[in-house]
Amino acid sequence: MTHTQPTLLPACGAQHLTKVYGSGDRQVVAVNDVSVAIRPGSFTAIMGPSGSGKSTLMHCMAGLDRPTAGSVLVGSDDLARLPEKAVTRIRRDKIGFVFQSFNLLPTLTAEQNILLPLELAGKKVDRQFFQQVVGSLGLTDRLTHRPSQLSGGQQQRVAIARAMVTRPEVIFADEPTGALDLKTGTALLEYLQVCSKEHGQTIIMVTHDARAASYADRALMLLDGHIVADIENPTAEGVSAFLQQAAA
Numbered sequence: 001m002t003h004t005q006p007t008l009l010p011a012c013g014a015q016h017l018t019k020v021y022g023s024g025d026r027q028v029v030a031v032n033d034v035s036v037a038i039r040p041g042s043f044t045a046i047m048g049p050s051g052s053g054k055s056t057l058m059h060c061m062a063g064l065d066r067p068t069a070g071s072v073l074v075g076s077d078d079l080a081r082l083p084e085k086a087v088t089r090i091r092r093d094k095i096g097f098v099f100q101s102f103n104l105l106p107t108l109t110a111e112q113n114i115l116l117p118l119e120l121a122g123k124k125v126d127r128q129f130f131q132q133v134v135g136s137l138g139l140t141d142r143l144t145h146r147p148s149q150l151s152g153g154q155q156q157r158v159a160i161a162r163a164m165v166t167r168p169e170v171i172f173a174d175e176p177t178g179a180l181d182l183k184t185g186t187a188l189l190e191y192l193q194v195c196s197k198e199h200g201q202t203i204i205m206v207t208h209d210a211r212a213a214s215y216a217d218r219a220l221m222l223l224d225g226h227i228v229a230d231i232e233n234p235t236a237e238g239v240s241a242f243l244q245q246a247a248a
C-alpha cells in the first residue's frame, strides 16, 4: 500500500503575476512574472529597494488591485478570474490589510474604526477578543479618541487592530513598523509572530527595516519587479547585506 503525503494548499500566492501601469513611453512594469506560494501560518517579509514593486505585489495579492496577467490565489480561489463582487467578499471574509497611510476614518473614534469591518460584514462583536487585541496593542485607554487626537504610532496600531478584529486567515501589512519607535515596533513584531505561530494566521509584511524582517520566517527580496532571492529564517545582517548589494 502506498501512502501519499497530504498536500498543504498555500494560504495564498501568485503565479506568473505581472502588473503593468500606463502605456507607451510611460509604461512601467511594476511586477514582472512573479510566482510565489505562501504557507498557511507563515510570516513572510517582502523587501527591496524603493520602486522595486513591493506594494504593487502586495496590493495584487490582497485583491486590492487587478494584475495585468497571471493568477492571484487565496486558498483555491484565483482572484484574477473572479468578478469584483466575489473578490470583495473573499477580502472581507479572509483578508486583513494594514495600509501604509492607515486609512482611518477621521470622524470615527478609534473603537468605531476598529469595529468597522465587523459592522460592514454584519458580524457580532466578540468583546473578549476585541479587548485582547486592543490590550495587546496598548490601545485600551485610547478607544474614545478620534484619529486626529492620536499619535502616528497610535493610528498605526488602530489600523492593525482593525485588520485583526475579524480574525482574518491572511494579514497583509505595508510597513507596519514605519511609524513606530523601537519598543512599540518590537512589541508589534512579536504580536505578529504570535498571530502566525499561535493563531495560525498567515502574515505578509512589506518592510524596509532589516531588523523587522528578521522576525519573519521568510524574506522575499524584490528587484525591478522580480523576486531575486527567497531567504528562509532571515537575519538582519543577511538581508542588510543583500539590500546594500542591490543598491551598489
Ligand SMILES: Nc1ncnc2c1ncn2[C@@H]1O[C@H](COP(=O)(O)OP(=O)(O)OP(=O)(O)O)[C@@H](O)[C@H]1O
Residues within 6 Å of the ligand: 021, 022, 028, 029, 030, 048, 049, 050, 051, 052, 053, 054, 055, 056, 057
Ligand atoms: N498607480 C501607478 N501608476 C503608475 N505607476 C505606478 C503606480 N503605482 C506604482 N507605480 C510604479 O510602479 C513601480 C513599483 O511601485 P511600488 O509602489 O510597488 O514600489 P515599492 O517597492 O513598494 O516602493 P516604495 O518602497 O518606495 O514604497 C514604481 O516604479 C512606481 O512608480
